[in-house]
Amino acid sequence: MTRAAQGFATRAIWSGRERCAATGATIAPIYQSVTYTLPQIGAPVEFDYSRTKNPTRTFVERQLAALEDAEHACAFGSGMAAVAGAVSLLSSGDHLLATRDLYGGTHRLFTHVLPRYGITTTFVDTADIAATCAAATPRTRMLWLETPSNPRLRLCDIAALARTKPPSVLIAVDNTFASPFLQRPLALGADIVVHSTTKYICGHSDALGGAVISNDPEIAAQIAFHQNCVGAVPGPFDSYLTLRGAKTLPLRMEAHCRNAARIAEFLERRDDVAEVCYPGLPGHPQHELALRQMRAFGGVVSFRPRGGAERAHAVATSTRIFNLAVSLGGVESLICLPARMTHASLTDDERAELRITDDLLRLSVGIEEVDDLIGDLERALELSVSRGVARVG
Numbered sequence: 256m257t258r259a260a261q262g263f264a265t266r267a268i269w270s271g272r273e274r275c276a277a278t279g280a281t282i283a284p285i286y287q288s289v290t291y292t293l294p295q296i297g298a299p300v301e302f303d304y305s306r307t308k309n310p311t312r313t314f315v316e317r318q319l320a321a322l323e324d325a326e327h328a329c330a331f332g333s334g335m336a337a338v339a340g341a342v343s344l345l346s347s348g349d350h351l352l353a354t355r356d357l358y359g360g361t362h363r364l365f366t367h368v369l370p371r372y373g374i375t376t377t378f379v380d381t382a383d384i385a386a387t388c389a390a391a392t393p394r395t396r397m398l399w400l401e402t403p404s405n406p407r408l409r410l411c412d413i414a415a416l417a418r419t420k421p422p423s424v425l426i427a428v429d430n431t432f433a434s435p436f437l438q439r440p441l442a443l444g445a446d447i448v449v450h451s452t453t454k455y456i457c458g459h460s461d462a463l464g465g466a467v468i469s470n471d472p473e474i475a476a477q478i479a480f481h482q483n484c485v486g487a488v489p490g491p492f493d494s495y496l497t498l499r500g501a502k503t504l505p506l507r508m509e510a511h512c513r514n515a516a517r518i519a520e521f522l523e524r525r526d527d528v529a530e531v532c533y534p535g536l537p538g539h540p541q542h543e544l545a546l547r548q549m550r551a552f553g554g555v556v557s558f559r560p561r562g563g564a565e566r567a568h569a570v571a572t573s574t575r576i577f578n579l580a581v582s583l584g585g586v587e588s589l590i591c592l593p594a595r596m597t598h599a600s601l602t603d604d605e606r607a608e609l610r611i612t613d614d615l616l617r618l619s620v621g622i623e624e625v626d627d628l629i630g631d632l633e634r635a636l637e638l639s640v641s642r643g644v645a646r647v648g
């Protein structure tokens with residue numbers, strides 16, 4: 256059976272694997288070797304030095320490509336290394352258009368690092384297709400999309416943007432929040448997919464990693480060249496952890512989505528919660544698009560408890576199961592205050608424009624018993640009022 260004919264769960268488990276020629280080991284070994292003995296000087300070999308290519312990394316690269324139904328993947332040492340890898344396709348004088356509400360680290364790279372290399376960025380509301388196309392200039396080379404966005408879970412229509420953008424503009428999609436199980440940007444017309452595999456793909460909060468994935472051999476060759484030049488590669492053990500974690504991606508995503516939907520509904524029913532951001536709620540402004548573009552709605556829920564910053568702070572520090580921590584996508588539930596944590600590098604004005612204010616909380620809903628998670632939030636919401644930190648309502 257060809258790879259594309261296999262179902263997602265089969266590809267997650269079997270792609271990337273190669274029977275170990277020496278031992279027959281079923282599970283990909285960790286090739287903890289930097290260098291490789293050469294048969295003779297100048298003879299072509301697949302592996303000679305692990306910055307360029309390492310067998311365990313090759314296994315995970317094949318698996319990541321298969322998950323996005325793509326031909327090529329390059330693995331990086333973190334999601335940010337992958338973002339930097341993707342924008343290495345740009346040159347001095349090029350212009351980048353990017354979703355306005357991006358992950359804070361990506362925003363920081365685009366605003367603080369790229370300008371030093373002569374690359375400028377304009378941030379736009381990519382949910383507005385006309386405004387996005389109008390913001391393109393003759394120098395625009397790439398449109399950078401993050402959908403759903405972090406932390407307000409706004410969406411943009413990848414297929415519509417791919418149809419409308421100028422032909423010379425490449426579309427790159429950071430697919431970290433959805434994972435390849437929920438959203439397939441290349442099939443929707445994107446040229447490049449980027450992941451922080453640290454999140455859902457690895458899924459256990461124990462290995463940093465990133466990937467740049469595409470179907471275009473020229474793009475793939477340029478990314479691989481950058482990967483080798485810069486050397487921001489994952490080590491064999493992190494490659495192995497990512498490979499192992501990704502095998503259960505479909506099972507975990509189903510559980511994340513189920514739990515997150517229950518939590519979003521629970522929060523929406525409460526009078527002491529002013530706003531819930533979750534694309535699966537019928538009231539989400541882009542719910543119709545989410546139904547079209549995603550298989551399900553993901554494991555991240557953001558919300559504003561009534562009572563302002565003080566109450567949000569009290570909730571974030573009162574939960575017992577939801578752990579106060581940055582990151583997302585692991586099996587364990589986390590809570591964070593984006594304005595002070597993940598998005599602290601934005602200016603006050605930038606955060607105000609994106610409504611990432613001090614009363615907004617972000618949950619990464621894990622795969623624990625959902626009733627325990629709801630009980631934990633209920634207790635924290637009630638405790639935050641009884642502690643007298645806020646007038647609610």
Ligand SMILES: Cc1ncc(COP(=O)(O)O)c(C=O)c1O
Nearest residue numbers: 333334335358429431451453464
């Ligand atoms: C959407 C998104 N992209 C990229 C990154 C960067 O990933 P990493 O922390 O693995 O460098 C993150 C990290 O939170 C993220 O949320």
